[in-house]
Amino acid sequence: xxxxxPNAGPIRVLSLYDDVxxxxxxxxxxxxxQHRAALRNLNIEVIAASLGDxxxxxxxxxxxxxxxxxxxxxxxxxLAAHGPALRAWAEEGVAMxxxxxxxxxxxxxxRDTSGEQLPGAEVFDVTTVAxxxxxxxxxxxxxxxxxxxxxxxxxxxxxxxxxxxxxxxxTPFARVEYGHGNNGADGTEGVVHGSAxxxxxxxxxxxxxxxxxxxxLARAVQHRTGVMPSFAPLEDVLESRAHRAAxxxxxxxxxxxx
Ligand code: GLN
Numbered sequence: 001x002x003x004x005x006p007n008a009g010p011i012r013v014l015s016l017y018d019d020v021x022x023x024x025x026x027x028x029x030x031x032x033x034q035h036r037a038a039l040r041n042l043n044i045e046v047i048a049a050s051l052g053d054x055x056x057x058x059x060x061x062x063x064x065x066x067x068x069x070x071x072x073x074x075x076x077x078x079l080a081a082h083g084p085a086l087r088a089w090a091e092e093g094v095a096m097x098x099x100x101x102x103x104x105x106x107x108x109x110x111r112d113t114s115g116e117q118l119p120g121a122e123v124f125d126v127t128t129v130a131x132x133x134x135x136x137x138x139x140x141x142x143x144x145x146x147x148x149x150x151x152x153x154x155x156x157x158x159x160x161x162x163x164x165x166x167x168x169x170x171t172p173f174a175r176v177e178y179g180h181g182n183n184g185a186d187g188t189e190g191v192v193h194g195s196a197x198x199x200x201x202x203x204x205x206x207x208x209x210x211x212x213x214x215x216x217l218a219r220a221v222q223h224r225t226g227v228m229p230s231f232a233p234l235e236d237v238l239e240s241r242a243h244r245a246a247x248x249x250x251x252x253x254x255x256x257x258x
Contacts, residue, residue, distance in 0.1 A: 008225045010045040011037065011217075014059040016102070017050045017067075017075050024157065026065025026099050028204030033061065036206075036213050039234060042221065051078060055085050059094055061220035062086070066100030066160075066202060069112040069130075079105050080119035090123050095219040096196035099205065103190065103198035104128040104162050113161060124191045124198050125167030126182075137161045142179030142201060143250035144189045146212070147172055154209050155246035156201025164200075166191060173197050176257040178250040187257050195219035208242040210234070 013034075018027045030046060037044040047056050051074065067075075086106070090096060098106040107126035110118045115130075131137065139159045146154055154174060163183035166172060172182070173190030181189035181200065190199035197216070199205065206213045214231050222228040 010043040011060045011220050011224050012056065012058060013044050013046045013061045013063065013220070014056060015046060015048045016062060016064040017079070018048060018063075018065060019050050020071050020075055021065040021067040021102050023066040023068060023071070023101065024159070024202035024204065026102075026202060026204050029063050029065070029097060029099070029206045032204065032206035032213055033063070033217065036210070036217055040217065040231060042217065051075065055082055059089060060224045061216060062089065062094060062096040064098045064102030064106070065204075066102055068101070069114070072101050072105055072110065072112065072118060073116070076105055076110075076118035076120075079121050083121035083123070086121045086123050090194055090196045093195050093219065093223045095216045095223065096123070097206075097216055098123070098196070098198045100158070100160055100200050100202060103200065104164065106198055107164065108167070110162060123196055124193055125170040126164050126191050126198065127167065128162040128164040131161045131163060135161075135163075138180035138184055138200070140179055140254045141246060141250035142181070142189070142254060143177045143247050144174035144179070144181065144201070145177055146174040148192065148215060151209075151212050151215050153243075153247065154199075154201060154205070154212055155243055155250060156199075156203040156205045156208070158200045158202065160200055173199055178254040178256055180255075181257070195223070203246075208239060208246050210236045210239045210243075
């Protein structure tokens, strides 16, 4: 552990439903966290929890990926039942990254393509509705600018039918530069609440966005040790090359958000 705090034990990373919610290989975000933690000499412990599992006593970073409506229906009730614990963790500063279908179910509810309203964990003040007749899915390479200055530009791939709308207390994670974002209409992407982020960006998103990864890791360390670490810059040669390439593809192939 490189932080100045006394050894507070390993950073606890909770991977939620990664055997169900793993569309577009979002489980890669867990691998990216493990790789980055090793580069930063951080001692981490990865815990997986899926259908039928209780949540662990504590966590410092929670990750959940995306899934089609079918997978979301499988986990929604149980995830909503975990809502009080997840909301308490979010309020005490646990870092979280919820992607696409996971993001939707970390909101208040998701009305899916069958018209069924799936309950959410209510970590985020957002609601999501499946596209109406004639509405296309939001698919393509995406480039956004985060509202978090330390994070900056973020690249990824989106593929969702759901349109997400921010509630009165919600702050967008980013503004869309190229692509669709939350609903293809208001120019917002994702949501941020404390150290918890919801986003539509698959990729998986963390390997190509080291500043976002460090933002989450730093908050996980702060939650575990009480000290916000100051990470030394890393070369990030491959990460930067992948980031630039993905940004170029988004600029070339996706609609510029006016
Ligand atoms: N099933 C949800 C939708 O279509 C989420 C899809 C996903 O996670 N890629 O909007």
